Amino acid sequence: MSLNALSTSTAGLAATQAAINIVSQNVANAGTAGYVRRTLTPVAVGPNNSGVATGTITRSFDAAALKQLRLETSGAAYTATRAEITGQLDALYGTPGSSSSLDGTLNTFTQSLQELSANPTSAAARSTVLGNASALASQINGAASTVQNLRTGVESQLGADTTAAGALLKSIASLNGRIQNTSNDSALADFQDQRDQAINSLSSYMDVKTVTQSDGTISVMTQSGATLVDRSNAATLSFDGRGTLNAGSTYSTDPTQRTVGTVTATLAGGGRIDLGEPGVLRSGSLAAGFELRDQTLPQAQRQLDDLAAGLATALTNTSTTGTLSSGATTISVGAMKPGNTLTFPVTDTAGTVRNVTLVASATSSGKIVPAAQTTDANGLTLTFDASAGPTGYATAIQAAFATFSADPASAAYKLPPLGVTPGPAASTSATLTLTAGGKVAAAATASVSAVSATDLNTGNPSIALFVDGNANALYTGSFDNGSQLTGFAQRITVNNSISASPSALTATSATDTSASGARAQKLFVALTSTPTTFSSSSGIGGVSAPYSTSVVGFAQDIIAAQGAASANAASLNDSQQTALSTAQGRFAAGAGVNVDQEMSNLIALQNAYGANARVLSAARDMLNQLLQI
Template identity: 30%
Template sequence: MPFNILGNGLTGLQASQQALNVVSQNIANATTPGYVRQRAILESQQTSPGTNVYTGNSAQFMGVQVTGIERISSAFKQAALNSAVGKQEALEAQAAPLDNVQGLLQEPGTTGLQSAITQFYQGWSTLGNNPTAGTANGATTINGAAAGVVIQRGATVAAQLNSLSQGVAEEFRNQYTNLEGIVDQVNTAAQKVAGLNQSIMQGQAGGTNVNALLDKRDQALTDIVRLTGATVTNLNNGGVQVSVSGVTLVSGVAVNTMSVGGANTIGEAADNPPSLLIGTVQARPSGGQAAGVLSALNTDLPRLSDTLDTVANGIRDAVNAVHSTGYTLDGTPGGDFFGGEGAQGLTVVAGSAEELAISRTAAPSVDGSNAVRLGNLVRPTEASQALGGAEAPQSVYSRMVTQIGTQVQGLETAIDAQNGVVATAQSAVDSESGVDINEELTNMILFQRSFQANSRVISAADEMLQALIGMV
């Protein structure tokens, strides 16, 4: 009898010691990123009932044992957090390039394109109201100062459109490079997950505690989710499968490499849009940074570039249409004022004041009526009429600026709302998996008392043995 008591006390001491070790591990890692709290699983031990000469059928009680160390985590709560984080990262990645372009526009303001267009047309009005500077050698001379202002302001409009278009193209290249960096990070994390899968599967098969490996794998999975919005599925053998929009990235120890496809310049993106490939299959992530960057590359930035081209070509065509109906001071019919194609190609081809067709009638009659008409293009209705009914370029540009501002504001509002969703989901995970110091201190006291109680049991058994030996 005393020997059974000694055995029970010994198992109690050992179990309490192991449980205290788990508590100390939790406390030590309370601030460790990605750490999931653990709990010792205690079970009683006893033999199967057998025949006893004194009492008949009975069971021998053998104390307590630690049958495992459990990670306290919820797959459902973690999946909800992953989904929330993926959406948050996508919104932030999409907003960033639009915010950068909005900074390039400098609208509203005196240095933006809208102001430059208005000043350009005002220059024509000034020239039209004061077209000449008198006569020289019997010939009427143009108002050189006012004409020079028109040419200079036209060059400013062209230069700003060039700069804006190049800025959008540069943002496209930057985001493409960003996407390549995302893919590199995903491939690194995927290889890490596959390696950990192998170690975890081997450890579980051999009965080894793999909780630390599971923590490391969860961190690598979080990185992949943050980058691609991937979904994670647990496999029966202890491994996981990682998929991006239904395309398998990792399955057990097998990894399919992710790569970037498509054009890396905005000019080629329409015919060969950027894409993500897993192996040879295209993946279309709905979350993560990759989703936001792809949205910018395939939709937002090309649309802005096309709109700037529409604005540039509209200004060119409207001005040239009116300019070509007039005459220069020497009676020459007006030619093109602007040349080139698109925002990056727009240039001023009128190189001197004498090439400006400011008059509606040929020499010797001189007036500035055609320059006044060009100045009237500042009004969207006049510009639309000059373009045969197409939308005025300044209206196209104004709508683009408004759309960018509205889109950025909408994304920022969505980000703020999603931050709240992420915080709620993170709180739910932390309440399940995070270390609560108060709870751990309570457990520490509990297992300390258990250790002390089992020590007393052993002491009592020892006293009984001493008494028995003394009696013998």
């Protein structure tokens, strides 16, 4: 009995001492980030479980809480990144209604037009109009440049995040290898802590999920299923940043068309995954960066481009509406410059009304303009060669329809056969009847530039007050050398010809240059109350159809939309940060070290240690008595 007691108490002392060491380690690491509380569970051994062994060291944590923590970490990084950039974007436009805000500057400009209409002979009033126009153009220039600076900053941050995420993947793979080859329980737990901490850090960059393998290693994948770590093999991440971005910098799945950087994951087997492709990453700072760079900020650029285009065309273009009869529409149009448009709604074969827009061109006919560059992303926009003038419009439009019909892409539009019948035509105008198998849904409309950048009288009251800074050119929205709209907000400026001859602002008519307030008043009306069509791609008023409002109204809508987006992003971020804090607390409750609890455990272990020691002492005394017999 005493020999068994001696063996049992000795094993008990060893097991208790090991448990005390674990408690001491827990207490010592109570404040260590990523440390998970250890426990030691002794196991019974020997005949009839008469003995005890030290057992194994295990990490005490809630796996579900850890999974939730990683999801919330990804979400919090995503919302924080978006909230920061949308807040900066909102600040670009100033406080709504203030004199320095975008709408305030526009209002100051329109008010000066009204004042000029009341004082047409005042040289000071004309100078004020030009000064306010220049200030408005400069503010739009600056806002658009800042949008691209934000995009460039996001591009740079994507590169830094890619480097950090790639290092974490390598660390996770390396720790997998160590865990696979480690038999020491204490070292194993340390490696597992380090690996979990690395995965937690990785989740702030991208949404990840893990799968535990039978050998103790962990595979790491994105939520969309792309495997980034498999045992001791990690994907290599690279980012081909493009430096400074501009309004024309866009993402494409075609590497030859892409003009921004993307994250490429090169797998151990040589396979490559484009993590920048929409849908591959769904959360984390990388996903937020791609969304901001490729969607949010380009839409802000488009809003400013549309505002600039509206400012220019509201003062230069005249609109004409045709007639509708028996499912066909007839309209008379003047000489069209490249970029001027002719639009007629058609009911497609699915019963949906779709706008067909013909864009005058000097170089091409029948080219389908990419939806993102058009006013109506759900319509069809075709170019037609208008270089022959009004007498050739019918022939050129019919040729454009024929080219479109032969294009395999035309099937997606589900349009009935399109046609045009010529009417009377002269060098200055043409009458056209547009058909679509009796499915024309409304009368055609045309928007034609009535002026030039240098002739300040023809077209009166229209005038090219705002022009494209590239060679002081008239803005028409041409597609002949790429989209003139793209980046126009950076280029809009006051016409040099008007700056040199301010009296043109008050010219009575094309033939009478005496001062009159009529022209300034009509320019005021054109900006403040005349409806102008803005692109559905701007996201203002919905994304399914073009949006019609005044130029001043559109500026106000931009500010309101950005303010609402910033407020929503901030609110979402606040909610997500609360969710992250809750997840951290839940995980810490199961995995963290409670010093009070550890002290209580230590007292119990000390008592157990004392009991085993007393058994050992009693056994020693019995043996001494036996030896003395």
